[in-house]
Amino acid sequence: MSEDLEFAFALLLSGASIGLMYSLIALGFVLVYKATDAINFAQGEFVMLAGMIVVTVLGAEAPLIAAIVVVLLVMIGFGFGLEKVVLRPLLGRPVVAVIMATIGVAAVLRGLSPLVLGIETRALPLPIGDEPIAIGPASLPPIQVLGAVVAILFFIVFSWFFKKSRMGIAMRAVADNQQVAQAMGINVERYFAIAWAMAGIVSALGGVVWGAMLGVDVQLALVGLKVFPVVILGGLDSIGGALVGGLIIGIVESLAAGYLDPYVGGGTKDFAPYVLMILVLMIRPYGIFGRRQIERV
Amino acid sequence: MVGSSTQRLAVQAGDNRLVVESVSKRFGGVVAVQDVSLEVPRGAIVSIIGPNGAGKTSLLNMISGFYKPDTGRVIFDGRDITQKKPSDIAALGIARTFQNIALFSGLTVLDNLMLGRHVRMKAGVLASVVYWGMAQKEDIAHRAACEEIIDFLKLQDLRKQPTASLAYGLRKRVELGRALAVEPSLLLLDEPMGGMNQDEKEDMARYILDVNQERGVTVVLIEHDMGVVMDISDLVVVLDRGRCIAAGTPEEVQRDPAVIQAYLGTAISGEGA
Numbered sequence: 001m002s003e004d005l006e007f008a009f010a011l012l013l014s015g016a017s018i019g020l021m022y023s024l025i026a027l028g029f030v031l032v033y034k035a036t037d038a039i040n041f042a043q044g045e046f047v048m049l050a051g052m053i054v055v056t057v058l059g060a061e062a063p064l065i066a067a068i069v070v071v072l073l074v075m076i077g078f079g080f081g082l083e084k085v086v087l088r089p090l091l092g093r094p095v096v097a098v099i100m101a102t103i104g105v106a107a108v109l110r111g112l113s114p115l116v117l118g119i120e121t122r123a124l125p126l127p128i129g130d131e132p133i134a135i136g137p138a139s140l141p142p143i144q145v146l147g148a149v150v151a152i153l154f155f156i157v158f159s160w161f162f163k164k165s166r167m168g169i170a171m172r173a174v175a176d177n178q179q180v181a182q183a184m185g186i187n188v189e190r191y192f193a194i195a196w197a198m199a200g201i202v203s204a205l206g207g208v209v210w211g212a213m214l215g216v217d218v219q220l221a222l223v224g225l226k227v228f229p230v231v232i233l234g235g236l237d238s239i240g241g242a243l244v245g246g247l248i249i250g251i252v253e254s255l256a257a258g259y260l261d262p263y264v265g266g267g268t269k270d271f272a273p274y275v276l277m278i279l280v281l282m283i284r285p286y287g288i289f290g291r292r293q294i295e296r297v
Numbered sequence: 298m299v300g301s302s303t304q305r306l307a308v309q310a311g312d313n314r315l316v317v318e319s320v321s322k323r324f325g326g327v328v329a330v331q332d333v334s335l336e337v338p339r340g341a342i343v344s345i346i347g348p349n350g351a352g353k354t355s356l357l358n359m360i361s362g363f364y365k366p367d368t369g370r371v372i373f374d375g376r377d378i379t380q381k382k383p384s385d386i387a388a389l390g391i392a393r394t395f396q397n398i399a400l401f402s403g404l405t406v407l408d409n410l411m412l413g414r415h416v417r418m419k420a421g422v423l424a425s426v427v428y429w430g431m432a433q434k435e436d437i438a439h440r441a442a443c444e445e446i447i448d449f450l451k452l453q454d455l456r457k458q459p460t461a462s463l464a465y466g467l468r469k470r471v472e473l474g475r476a477l478a479v480e481p482s483l484l485l486l487d488e489p490m491g492g493m494n495q496d497e498k499e500d501m502a503r504y505i506l507d508v509n510q511e512r513g514v515t516v517v518l519i520e521h522d523m524g525v526v527m528d529i530s531d532l533v534v535v536l537d538r539g540r541c542i543a544a545g546t547p548e549e550v551q552r553d554p555a556v557i558q559a560y561l562g563t564a565i566s567g568e569g570a
Contacts, residue, residue: 166411166418166436173401173412180399183361185387185416185479 010138011258012251017144019250020151021209025223026230026242027154028202034175034237035195038087038098042106044224046199049109050075050207051216055122064127071204079200083193091189110218119218124211147209154202155243162239171195175237229277235290244288249273313372314339314483314515320359320369322352329355331539332369337483337532342509342516344526347536348559353519354396356536357485360517361393362386373483388416392481394472396488396519402461406452406471409460410443413478417442446474450504466497473504477512484508486518490525498522502529527551535559 029043040046050071057067086105090097128146132139161168173181174191182188207216210223230249234241256272280287317335321328330352337343345353358364360371362383371379378386392413400409418435447453450470455463460471469489476484489505490498502525508514520526526533527547535543535556543553550556 166415169404169408170412170415172403176401176403177399179363179383180395180401181412182363182383183387183393183395184412184475185384186412187382187384 006137007258009136011254013135013138013140014144015251015254016247017140017148017250018254019247020243021144021147021206021213021246022223022226022230022250023243023246024147024151024154024202024209025206026227026234026246027151027158027239028199028206029227029231030234030237030239030242031158031202032195032199033231034239035171036087036192037095039095039102039236040199041099041102042109042224043199043203043227044221045106045109046075046078046203047206047210047223048113048216048218048221049078050204051124051211051220052113052117052207053204054208054211055124055216056117058124059122068204068208071207072201075200075204075207076197077200079197080193083196087192087196088189106221106224110221113218121215121217121219124208124216126208126212141213143209143213147213150205150209151243151246154205155239158239167194226273229273231287232277233280233287235287237291238287238289241287241289249276252276312339313337314341314374315360315517316372317356317360318370318372320356320366320371322355322359322364322366328539330359330366330536333536333539333541334369335534335541335544337515337517340509340513340515341531342505342518342529343532343534344530345517345519345534345536346521346523346526350538351536352539353536354487355539357393357487357517357519361391361485384416387479390480390482391485392476392479392483393485394469394476394487394489396491398465398468398472400460400468400472400475403459405457405459406463406474407443407447407456409471409475410446410478411439413475414439414442416479442480443478446477449477449507450474466493466500469493469497469501470504473501473508477508477514481514483515483517486516486520488519488521490520490522498525505529 025043025047028046029040032038032040053071053074054067057070058064062070082105086101087098090101126143126146128142130141130143133142133145135145162172163169170181170186171191171194173184174186174188178188181191206223207220211220214220214223226249230245231242232245233248234243234245252272253269257269260268260272313336315335315337317333319332319334320330321332322330333352333356335343335356345356347353355364359366360373362378362381362385366379369379370377373386373389373391376389378389378391381389401412404412418439447456450473452467452471452474455467455471460468463471473486473489476486486505490501493501505516505518506529509516530547532545533543533547533550534541535550535553537559542555542559543550545553
């Protein structure tokens, strides 16, 4: 393989693995939007919170497995609690009210975390070493491989859940038409709470892998910003869209960094996803896989 | 029922499946339903008719819990359900269909029916996620119940079809099947024959009669086709501008001057339409 091709392959590989890690976080956003129509502006802060819980538990000399169990349980409880305390009272209110509430939650989480944990960046060490793992002619840091694997596992589990499990099918019914779901005896509020709890689970694992990669501090919440180009691209309510959208955004970022940055001095990586997002909004505003809303007047 | 029909149905007095006691509902300045009362005897087919905007669907929405009446009560099997949530009302045994077909379009016919079983499923959340043991056994029983409905409605070939791909009349039938999967003792049908051709209407009328007679389900339906209404109903209630203007047997209602007035000379006869 020529050097150029090898360089391209390395960029694609790295972009795809980072992209899958974006997909994982976007999945939390999509689950909530699909079931409850709420746009969660605090998804990045969920991830930050999860990362902070993990480093706190690890800081108390607990083993990693204990930290993962704790973060999963706490984030599930956080999802349930948030739905119950903040979002349920807003049921039936305009969507903007819910958006503002999640922005408020995000601000509170960002504001409280330095108070509780201080401002220094803490490492989240995973026992996977940092010897790059060779894949074909290129190689990836182990954390990116792990992140990609975790993301893929989640997508497999969730697609099974929504296709086959009774609860998943009921959740799709709730997403499709809340009124009819209620007439079938489905307790819609309960499924709203479950959707938020699932976002908590996804964020817990997202916090582990992103925290291990970037270190844990308030800045970790910024990965949430990448969720928007991903879900706009893939479709706000599409789980497969979150996967594909994440891959595309990750690869675009990586290619921009590899091919454009040398000419302009850097930084294209950070805005390339948004350029793509704006283009998609102009051409296909409901995303690649999103449900095209037909308004009947 | 109100008025003269009360005497006619003296046999069933005190044995009402559903009693609606002078409910009213207004939306802002618009009165949708005003002081409407209704008695539905166990095992009857009761039709609600009236011009568009008469408040028929609003009345149905109050029975199934989607609207809370401003005044009045809804009593089902002797229990006040006025303030209950729609999902709890469904669990008590009231199922409904919707005016605009409201199937879950991404799901298959069978999955739609299985969702109707949801409320009858006992296995807990964890069990249903894990899907083993108890949930598995229960699922087989629910699947059997759905298959029975599929046979009843002759939907055998369509089990695995996504509902979005079905013809209009079939989708209406699947929606009826999904409501039956709830195992209701009271079925609310909002224009079950709306938009159908004559053959489809006759099929649907036969299914409604079978549901009523073979399964002993009490039926309240909204329908515009007077021929069908007069043929299959035990009792007819006429709403006009939110008020109940007449109620009684089909024969009584057809002779009622107020009804003829409201329909402005539209023929209301069993032979017509």
